[in-house]
Amino acid sequence: MMDALLGGGILAAQAISLVIITSGVLQNAVQLIQFSVAARSLSRDKPVESAALLWRRYGNLVPPVAILAPAYNEELTVVQSVRTMLALRYPRYEIIVINDGSSDNTLNRLIEAFALEPSVRAHETVLHHAPIRAVYTSRDFPSLVVIDKKNGGKADALNAGISLARAPVFCAIDADTLLEPDALLRAVRPMIEDPARVIAVGGSIRIANGCRFEAGRITEIGLPRNLLALFQTVEYLRAFLVARLAWSKAGALTIISGAFGVFRRGLVIEAGGYRTDLVGEDMELVVRLHHHMQRSGKAYRIAYLPEPLAFTEVPETLRALASQRARWQRGALESYFAHKSMTLNPRYGRVGLLGLLHMLLVYVVGPPLEVCGYILIPLLWLGGFLSLPWFLAFLAVTFAFGVAISVATLLLAERQLRRFPKISQLALLLAVAVLENFGYRQLNTIWRLKGWWQFARKRGEWGTMTRKGFAPSSPDRKSK
DSSP, rough: HHHHHHHHHHHHHHHHHHHHHHHHHHHHHHHHHHHHHHHHHHHSSSOOOHHHHHHHTTTTTTEEEEEHHHHHHOTHHHHHHHHHHHHHHOEEEEEEEEEESSSHHHHHHHHHHHTTEEEEEOOOSSOOOEEEEOOOOOSOOOEEHHHHHOHHHHHHHHHHHHHHOSSSEEEETTTTEEEEETTTHHTTTTEEEEETTTEEEEEEEEEOTTTTTTEEEEEEOOOOSSHHHHHHHHIIIIIIIIIIIHHTTTTTOOOOTEEEEEHHHHHHHHOOOOSSOSHHHHHHHHHHHHHHHHHHHHOOOEEEEEEEEEEEOOOHHHHHHHHHHHHHHHHHHHHHHHHHTOOOOOOOIIIIIHHHHHHIIIIIHHHHHHHHHHHHHHHHHTSSSSHHHHHHHHHHHIIIHHHHHHHHHHHHHHHHHHHOOOOHHHHHHHHHHHHTTTTTTHHHHHHHHHHHHHHHHOOOOOOOOOOOOSSSSSSSOOOO
């Protein structure tokens, strides 16, 4: 009897291990396919390097754009961010900053920096949002509008901005986002080249920590000294350059970063605007746009540009980063379960067959299964229930593929985009790309599992991040 139980336990352990290892192999296989698609795309469609050339080609064709920047307690970064927006090379745009009931000096900083005065702006409330208390315009900058409203959350603030916007296209960004001078010009290019189909465009986000800023512009690309921020530098390259570009080419992109995204205003209003009861409003909107367009039967495309278009500050403490990643996980789960009926449904085309299936495997099944593997497989091996080859296979899946994909992504980014001017920066990032697989990625999985738990209990806070602001000098160079 004992021998039978022991044999059954060993078989069960091997079966569980096989499921976990197979899941890891499949996820890494998907990453390998994504890398191959992204590499091919970058080699065939290289970014236009010259902003002047873009201006000559598209300057007279670009649509008016409203930049919507929700701000809640962003006093350290909001003025610098607005200055980068005012410095954009784009012929027709307005900036709408939405102060979402900040409890700090965000509004006062804006009033003082840009000579704001109370104004009246006629508009139709096309989307529901919290009451607007006042609207301000600037004597010195006619394209700048500031909305002061009661707190309702980021999605609510964006809905208010959409209601007051007058342009047919809007660009949603975070108030702590710093834009490249030609960001808008590059972002609307797909809409000009394919006006009948392109309904939204996402762009690559880079990390601002460690960079140098002067007069609202990025003047020097630097690297953060903080190890967590360095890990995120590699992570952002992998996510934005490889994964999102590949899903865009497959017609199944399910997220445009809330830090920078361009949308056709009319279609977003038709789809109902941003949902205010979710923390992942950026992902949910993109999935809902897919749903809306697929049901309408109209041809459409959601494009993605690998060129760096915006910079954002990232957390530099474990507590802030853990809170952010748990929130992202909750947002992804909310987005998936709000549209789970699209999964493997041929009615929704590639996004149903590929995009939602990927969300199911990565966000729903992935975190608990991966954590189970981290805990269970070593215990089974130590207890003698799992053979050494199985254990080594698990380690190979966990580490070897991760290191290979991270290093290859970094080399691809440098070869195609050349964004790091110093060899020492590239060497440091290569070392970080290897190191992140031994601890940091496992921590991310644990934080995502925490987000799963918060989602299951319908609990969880937005979380806060202590910001340093965009200083005028990088860590490697002091201002004189």
